[in-house]
Amino acid sequence: MSERRAAPTVGQVVLGRRLQELRETAGLKREEAARVLRVAPATVRRMEMAEVALKIPYVQVLLTTYGVADEEMAAFIGLAEEANRPGWWQRFHDVLPEWFSMHVSLEGAAQLIRSYEPHFIPGLLQTEEYARAVLEAGTVGQTGPESIERHVALRMNRQELLTRENAPHLWVIMDETALRRPVSIDSKVMRDQIDRLLEAVEHDHITLQVAEFENGPHPGTYTSFALFRFAEPELPDMVYSEYVTGALYLDSRAEVALHLEVLDHMSAHAASAQRTKEILQEFRTSF
Secondary structure (H helix, E strand, C coil): CCCECCCCCHHHHHHHHHHHHHHHHCCCCHHHHHHHHCCCHHHHHHHHCCCECCCHHHHHHHHHHCCCCHHHHHHHHHHHHHHCCCCHHHHHCCCCCHHHHHHHHHHHHCCEEEEEECCCCCHHHCCHHHHHHHHHCCECECCCHHHHHHHHHHHHHHHHHHCCCCCCEEEEEEECHHHHCCCCCCHHHHHHHHHHHHHHCCCCCEEEEEECHHHCCCCCCCCCEEEEECCCCCCCCEEEEEECCEEEEECCHHHHHHHHHHHHHHHHHCCCHHHHHHHHHHHHCCC
């Protein structure tokens, strides 16, 4: 049986979907592919759904069965070997919940990240001191000082994707609550955080909008969520929605379309990017 992973990498998700497409193009059912491998049909399903690592000997047999040419097969095997390598975030396995591992993988592979944050500054834009204050308040449960520092380090590592050469476009709608909610008795924490936001919005690949109180309620009031869009055609848009003990990953067209509609509605009613800069500057003077 193929080796289980705590959470799939995006590469495994893409290749799993590609394996399914190749099988269907070859006109084979999962049961037929399983007979070739001499495994249960569930094993083929788990490979295609990226619930297990891609076992290279199995992949080679399947690609041969599906009639894939040698050159394409070699390229696929190379990608599978790369996809099976643990992501950088695996070194934080001691503090990274399984349900959040996929989120880190998705945001690292996304071409566009659109999100709504009703309570705090988005994690990808937090300063180290702001992140530490939020985590010390117990937002990830009961943790000791060492665990909090590991969480802070993970959050800072995640932010490196915004400074890489092929950085995704980050488009965040943040509720005014996030600017008004104190996270520390030290006003410098919030002052430095707003400076960080003012610096971030000067980059072309970062768009920040504030949903002001005066605009009233909006469709996204219920909870925070993020929508990921990828360059790979095998990957559909995905929505991530978090709750107290886990998260939902949605990729059905209907659900994704509804979340996209909500984001578009909120974006049309939230402060523009230019107005948001002015709001940040106004808040900056109050700390």
